Amino acid sequence: MKQETFEGIAPIAISELTELAEKYEAKHDARIKLLAEELVLKAELLVMMDSYKLQVYRDGDLVVTKTYKENIKCKREDNEEETTDDND
Numbered sequence: 001m002k003q004e005t006f007e008g009i010a011p012i013a014i015s016e017l018t019e020l021a022e023k024y025e026a027k028h029d030a031r032i033k034l035l036a037e038e039l040v041l042k043a044e045l046l047v048m049m050d051s052y053k054l055q056v057y058r059d060g061d062l063v064v065t066k067t068y069k070e071n072i073k074c075k076r077e078d079n080e081e082e083t084t085d086d087n088d
Contacts, residue, residue, distance in 0.1 A: 045072050 005011050049057065049066045057064040061077040 042072055046070060
């Protein structure tokens with residue numbers, strides 16, 4: 001349902017709704033900014049992996065794997081937490 005408006009009368013502001021929308025907007029904008037930064041780092045990582053002609057790089061428990069789709073997977077072996085970007 002759309003909020004009704006009447007000519008000459010300002011729409012009623014619902015402070016709870018406005019506050020929640022502003023919080024959402026801030027988180028959304030922060031996520032978009034982080035995504036842009038992540039994509040830059042991903043591209044740099046792919047280039048560096050190519051420059052060293054590596055498919056897999058290990059340093060301690062950090063494992064970086066270049067996938068067949070020009071993608072990168074990073075994980076820590078001790079807790080098997082994996083970070084993957086499948087947005088290609």
